[in-house]
């Protein structure tokens with residue numbers, strides 16, 4: 636035990652001994668099913684799509700649609716999509732594998748930079764939906780003696796449907812704790828120079844490794860319903876900012892590096908331009924070589940590996956396109972880890988300098 640971690644009361648009386656003096660860093664990502672079979676998929680989708688931050692339709696209307704239509708029809712095909720990207724070695728989805736690795740590498744970076752301070756820090760990770768769940772990881776951190784915890788939603792752009800709901804889940808757990816740890820939340824980092832540099836480096840490296848030069852590049856962000864933005868969500872403007880800064884860093888015009896939104900769900904209008912329609916339109920208008928980067932995802936997942944890497948590739952090739960590349964997310968690469976470590980170091984300041 637490092638010296639700063641001391642029991643708060645002597646052990647020799649009737650009162651319990653609590654550990655304190657440590658600092659926790661909890662990386663938060665979206666979540667993922669435990670397996671690809673119908674019931675695992677259904678359980679995951681039910682938790683996800685019952686979240687009022689994700690689906691804002693009044694419950695009286697949404698409940699029957701979710702239970703009678705979505706949860707009967709969607710688990711099968713989506714399970715097959717997950718099956719096509721599944722990490723068989725670990726029997727889990729790529730999002731889980733990558734988030735765990737980000738957490739382990741962050742702990743190594745902290746330990747390498749300032750070993751003495753690092754001895755007081757515990758890094759962990761949790762998923763908003765599914766496992767490992769936020770409540771149990773917060774409890775774990777507290778049991779370790781963490782009385783200060785930094786929550787790090789791994790979303791470069793803030794959306795209520797992602798960042799806020801991850802924090803809601805943490806605060807829900809804190810509501811039941813007698814001794815609440817002190818909490819900080821890392822802000823979104825859509826215009827953080829380290830993040831823009833990391834994207835530009837990763838894009839440059841990916842382009843250099845291709846055996847073709849894309850005529851167009853899409854920066855595809857996950858979409859949200861347009862109405863969420865009209866109600867005050869800053870997500871769209873943060874995506875626009877990331878895109879503009881990336882164009883600038885790459886020296887590419889916004890009609891060469893285009894901004895699009897993917898993963899539409901349901902019948903409502905979502906943010907436009909839609910990725911799939913843009914991909915189709917470009918191919919039909921004679922574009923032969925296309926690359927897509929997904930700057931809004933900190934880790935590769937169903938939406939990047941399958942929706943971009945398979946579905947949108949097929950759309951492009953079926954409509955006259957010839958060469959297609961899906962560029963990996965920052966993931967646990969040195970560039971990706973530099974972003975996470977930078978945000979964590981900055982947000983820990985005043986608690987501990989690392």
Ligand SMILES: C=CC1=C(C)c2cc3[nH]c(cc4nc(cc5[nH]c(cc1n2)c(C)c5CCC(=O)O)C(CCC(=O)O)=C4C)c(C)c3C=C
Nearest residue numbers: 665666667689713728730794796797857859900936937938
């Ligand atoms: C239906 C509403 C949804 C909103 C709003 C939404 C916003 C949103 N999502 C992400 C990131 C991810 N979403 C992922 C999967 C996924 N998303 C939705 C629905 C909404 N997302 C569903 C139903 C699913 C599951 C798959 C499916 O059934 O289509 C993932 C991938 C998870 C994985 O395991 O790989 C990510 C990541 C963002 C960033 C966002 C708003 C900004």
Ligand SMILES: [Fe+2]
Nearest residue numbers: 665857898938
């Ligand atoms: Fe999503």
Ligand SMILES: [Fe+2]
Nearest residue numbers: 898937938942
């Ligand atoms: Fe999707």
